[in-house]
Amino acid sequence: MTSSCLNALSQxxxxxxxxxxxxxxxxxxxxQELFADVALxxxxxxxxxxxxxxxxxxVIVKKEExxxxxxxxxxxxxxxxxxxxxxxxxxxxxxxxCILEMIVQMWTQSFASNIFALLFHKWLFEVxxxxxxxxxxxxxxxxxxxxxxxxxxxxxxTRRFQSLFCYLLQDVTLVPNRLNKIPVQAQRDxxxxxxxxxxxxxxANKIDSFLKHCPTFPxxxxxxxxxxIFVTELTDQLQKLKVEPVLLHYLSEIKxxxxxxLRMTTSTRLKTCLYSFTSPGGLMYPTRxxxxxxxxxxxxxxxxxxxPRHLISLFFRLLYPWYWPSTCWNLLDxxxxxxxxxxxxxxxxxxxKIAKPKSS
Numbered sequence: 111m112t113s114s115c116l117n118a119l120s121q122x123x124x125x126x127x128x129x130x131x132x133x134x135x136x137x138x139x140x141x142q143e144l145f146a147d148v149a150l151x152x153x154x155x156x157x158x159x160x161x162x163x164x165x166x167x168x169v170i171v172k173k174e175e176x177x178x179x180x181x182x183x184x185x186x187x188x189x190x191x192x193x194x195x196x197x198x199x200x201x202x203x204x205x206x207x208c209i210l211e212m213i214v215q216m217w218t219q220s221f222a223s224n225i226f227a228l229l230f231h232k233w234l235f236e237v238x239x240x241x242x243x244x245x246x247x248x249x250x251x252x253x254x255x256x257x258x259x260x261x262x263x264x265x266x267x268t269r270r271f272q273s274l275f276c277y278l279l280q281d282v283t284l285v286p287n288r289l290n291k292i293p294v295q296a297q298r299d300x301x302x303x304x305x306x307x308x309x310x311x312x313x314a315n316k317i318d319s320f321l322k323h324c325p326t327f328p329x330x331x332x333x334x335x336x337x338x339i340f341v342t343e344l345t346d347q348l349q350k351l352k353v354e355p356v357l358l359h360y361l362s363e364i365k366x367x368x369x370x371x372l373r374m375t376t377s378t379r380l381k382t383c384l385y386s387f388t389s390p391g392g393l394m395y396p397t398r399x400x401x402x403x404x405x406x407x408x409x410x411x412x413x414x415x416x417x418p419r420h421l422i423s424l425f426f427r428l429l430y431p432w433y434w435p436s437t438c439w440n441l442l443d444x445x446x447x448x449x450x451x452x453x454x455x456x457x458x459x460x461x462x463k464i465a466k467p468k469s470s
Contacts, residue, residue, distance in 0.1 A: 127212040141221040192228035200232035227255025249296030297325040305343035309363040361403040
């Protein structure tokens with residue numbers, strides 16, 4: 111996206127924020143509209159004729175030499191307007207100064223921290239801020255705004271804000287020089303935030319590096335090490351999830367915790383959480399897919415006591431007659447599969463013996 115396009119976008123954002131400041135009664139709606147605008151995908155925005163943010167199609171992506179936006183192939187997920195604007199404000203900080211001042215005036219409004227996190231997450235780590243109080247305020251707003259937009263992704267089962275997550279993980283948390291620019295409390299809050307959403311944004315391969323860059327937490331004797339803090343936050347996140355596809359994704363990805371050394375309290379808490387997803391029932395209970403995925407994760411992470419757990423679960427299911435048909439069917443299905451697998455192993459073993467040449 112060219113500099114002229116980005117400058118026009120900045121002016122449009124400035125005008126809408128100015129309207130929000132001048133009209134307290136319409137402030138929330140205007141901020142909500144602005145948030146929706148900056149979160150829009152660039153390609154989708156270029157296809158429509160009526161642009162609520164810019165008011166014209168003259169400033170949509172053009173192929174010119176004066177390009178300042180990040181390369182689309184470097185963006186994790188869809189390329190959105192906040193991606194190019196965040197890069198623009200980080201490279202040319204003066205252009206976002208007036209916008210930032212108006213956002214600060216509306217800190218208490220919902221969506222203000224969301225807009226700040228989207229537009230100024232790179233600026234915060236590129237610009238030198240000497241006032242510790244201002245830095246703490248901006249850092250707290252970044253964590254709060256990032257939390258809000260990540261939850262929007264979960265509720266809608268999309269990954270529109272994956273590039274923001276990847277930047278905070280790969281370019282901030284895993285880079286000590288940048289991470290140390292924000293206060294220690296903000297570093298801790300960001301570590302907890304990323305711990306909750308790491309599996310959702312498919313960053314399981316970064317867990318080892320992430321744990322090595324864990325900031326110092328108070329009461330380490332009670333909280334445990336980096337792995338315990340990570341798993342504790344992940345366990346809390348699992349208990350809050352209500353979207354079935356997202357919960358299934360978490361339960362399938364949580365198997366990466368296999369072999370991780372945890373304290374007894376942390377391990378028990380995770381085991382209890384997973385076990386709570388294995389109880390079928392009415393509308394307020396986990397679905398069959400969630401139950402099966404939770405059983406698989408539980409058996410893989412905690413193989414000791416696997417068969418007693420299943421036996422106890424079967425016993426409690428038999429106490430409720432309306433569970434009997436599904437219980438009998440699942441038991442029959444399990445027995446048939448077990449018998450077939452056993453027969454297959456026997457046949458393969460016999461075939462190997464027959465095919466093996468006789469020793470002289």
